[in-house]
Amino acid sequence: MSDLRGKTVIITGGSRGIGKACCLEFAKQGANVVFTFNKSQKEADDLVVEIKKFGVDCLSLQTDVRDYDQCYAVVQKTLEHFKQVEILVNNAGIKKDKALFMMLAEEWKDVIETNLYGTFNMTKAAIITFLKQKKGCIINMSSVSGIVGLVGQTNYSASKAGIIGFSKALAKEVAAYGIRVNVVCPGFIETDMVGSLREDLKKEILKLVPLKRLGTPEEVALICTFLASEKASYLTGEVIRVDGGLAI
Amino acid sequence: MPEVSNLGDYRSEIKKLVADIAEKSPEEIKDDATFGEDLGIDSMMALEIVASIEKKYKIIIPENEIPNIRSLQNVYDLVAKLAMK
Known part of the structure; x- marks a missing residue:
């Protein structure tokens, strides 16, 4: 039996892609799930139904992670409903790729505010x-882009590298209080973010990946449930790449 | 939630609790001692004091009050205020 059974997890940006896969994997392993979403109420409602099929409870909360008060409300509503929360997966993120000389300050700000401030x-x-x-x-969901930097992603890479530094500092700060902080860095994963790329671009991307395929959101989600489990009880401040070898 | 009149000698209890966390004897601690400069209590230790007090007196200290807890007197006042609610 999974040791996540009966625990409560908050997952931000949970309605799509890696976040959705995390919601389903935590639910499959018996955790109650609270997830936030930004826009699509319909997607969120459908996911709640899917999650509850695993016999766990679920809350979906429309939240702008750029706003502290809304984030605070997520934690309070979770505590009101479940009386407890043990796991937080900071997954909400956006990208607005552009060469730096074309990038608007607004595009820099939006990405930093959602990914890092969030x-x-x-x-x-x-x-x-x-x-x-x-x-x-x-x-915390970072990215290989935060480790090696990727062309057209100065804003995204900066936000994701920031998340790594934030996580390492926090891991040291709270370790004495029984709190572990780890980072997951997905590479090219089959999500809306990558799925929308042209086929020829995808082929170019695959040339860079030693395992010669895109990763799946489920493969990332399994690393998250592992990190949240007792199996990872001696892991903190760690940065785990799930990238098929992209950043070797 | 306890009434303030039923709190008994809550000041001594709180002073002892703070002294334990600051690793000092209660006699060494004055009521107006500041946590940071006088007692070497950092923000994480202050949170430990908050958690211990919540448990002992069965009260909830609102998170927005936590940054204002800078001295023993602040803690006395806060406990009295919350216990009277």
């Missing part, structure tokens, strides 16, 4: 609860 806001909102209960697990 991670800060949600973590800050949950950390006091984790510190008080002396138990908690935080998983």
Whole structure:
């Protein structure tokens, strides 16, 4: 039996892609799921039904992670409903790729605010609860782009590299309180973000991946549930690439 | 939630609790001692004090009050205020 059974996880950006796969995998392993979504109520409603089929409880909350008060409300509503929360997966993220000389300040700001401030806001909102209960697990979604940098992604790479630094500092800060903080860095994964690329571009991308295929959201989700489980009880401050060898 | 009149000698209890976390004896700690400069209590230790007090007095200290807890007197006032609610 999974040791995630009966625990509660908050997953931001949970209605699509890697976030959705995380919701389903945590639910499959018996965790109650709270997920946030930005726009699509219909997608969120459908996912709630899917999650509940695993026999767990689920809340979906429309949330703008750029706003601290909304993030704080997510944690409070989770505690009101489930009385507890042990796991936070900061997954919400956007990209607005463009060569730097073409990039508008607004495009820089949007990406940094959603990806980096979003991670800060949600973590800050949950950390006091984790510190008080002396138990908690935080998983932050970064990217290989945050490790090696990718062309056209100065904003995205900066935000994702920021998440790695944030996570390492926090891991040291809260380790004594039984809280683990780890980072997952997906490479090219079959999601809306990559799926919308032209076929010829996808072929070019695959040339860079030693395993010669795109990853699946489920493969990333399995790393997240592993990190949240007791199997990873001695792991903190770690950065795990799930990229088919892209950043070797 | 306890009434303030039923809190007993809550000041001494809180002082002892703070002294334990600061690894000092209660006699060494004055009521107006500041956590940071006088007692060397950092923000994480302050949170430990908050968690211990919540548990002991069965109260919830709102998160927005936590940054304002800078001295023993602040804690006394806060506990009294929350217990009277």
